[in-house]
Amino acid sequence: MTGRVVSTPIEPMAKLDIVIPVYNEGANIIAVLDALQSSVRTPFRVLICYDSENDDTLEALKRYTPGTFEIELVPNRGQGVHSAIMSGFSASIAPAVVVYPADDAYNAGILDSMYQKFECGCDIVAASRFIPGGCMERCPWLKEVLVRVSAFTLYHLARLSTHDSSNGFRLFSRRVLEQIEIESTLGFTYSIELLVKAHRLGRKTCEVPARWFERSHGSSRFRVLRWLPAYLRWYLYAFETTYLRRGPDTVSLRK
Numbered sequence: 001m002t003g004r005v006v007s008t009p010i011e012p013m014a015k016l017d018i019v020i021p022v023y024n025e026g027a028n029i030i031a032v033l034d035a036l037q038s039s040v041r042t043p044f045r046v047l048i049c050y051d052s053e054n055d056d057t058l059e060a061l062k063r064y065t066p067g068t069f070e071i072e073l074v075p076n077r078g079q080g081v082h083s084a085i086m087s088g089f090s091a092s093i094a095p096a097v098v099v100y101p102a103d104d105a106y107n108a109g110i111l112d113s114m115y116q117k118f119e120c121g122c123d124i125v126a127a128s129r130f131i132p133g134g135c136m137e138r139c140p141w142l143k144e145v146l147v148r149v150s151a152f153t154l155y156h157l158a159r160l161s162t163h164d165s166s167n168g169f170r171l172f173s174r175r176v177l178e179q180i181e182i183e184s185t186l187g188f189t190y191s192i193e194l195l196v197k198a199h200r201l202g203r204k205t206c207e208v209p210a211r212w213f214e215r216s217h218g219s220s221r222f223r224v225l226r227w228l229p230a231y232l233r234w235y236l237y238a239f240e241t242t243y244l245r246r247g248p249d250t251v252s253l254r255k
Contacts, residue, residue: 017096019097021088032104126206132209158239
């Protein structure tokens, strides 16, 4: 199934690529795809990024026929969620790219709003759990404390323009993905890295409210303690930008 396109697009060329990293999401993926099909009006394509041919997500997809969008299967060029997402970025071609959770069948309706903000000039659009209309429920206590404290301090003290700096559910412009070098190698750390580098470059970022619930099927790939040092690096980077006046000339850009 490597790299196979499992449908023929009916809509015009995709304006939005939806990257979905999966790891045995067979119990979740069909509901997610149905939600995208029924809720998203922006022409889009879905990139399913997987580690192994034995992933039960692929078996579930054999029984699924999308109507108005294309699904591309993207094999992970490495191992783990970070590498899967990077593989998805490499395979993406649309002007805007969203990283979307494989168990989220309830936020599909905000993708059009995210794309509209991109069209209005935002290079990054964050799905925020901490603004009116958003929520975070049933989260393990340690993860919730770390996420809320970091989000609060980065917004109020480091002056980032999103209330939810650590959420991996985010839209990126093609310009961001092509110009900003990603140095992170663990988990969803790349997402906060791109956010704080865009902050240093003076790029426009914005947010829309999103809901978040602890998953009911499968296990989360978010590893709080393992990824904490990597997150801390970019957390401090945001404060350096704001208080030490570090400028665009210090941002790692792609050559």
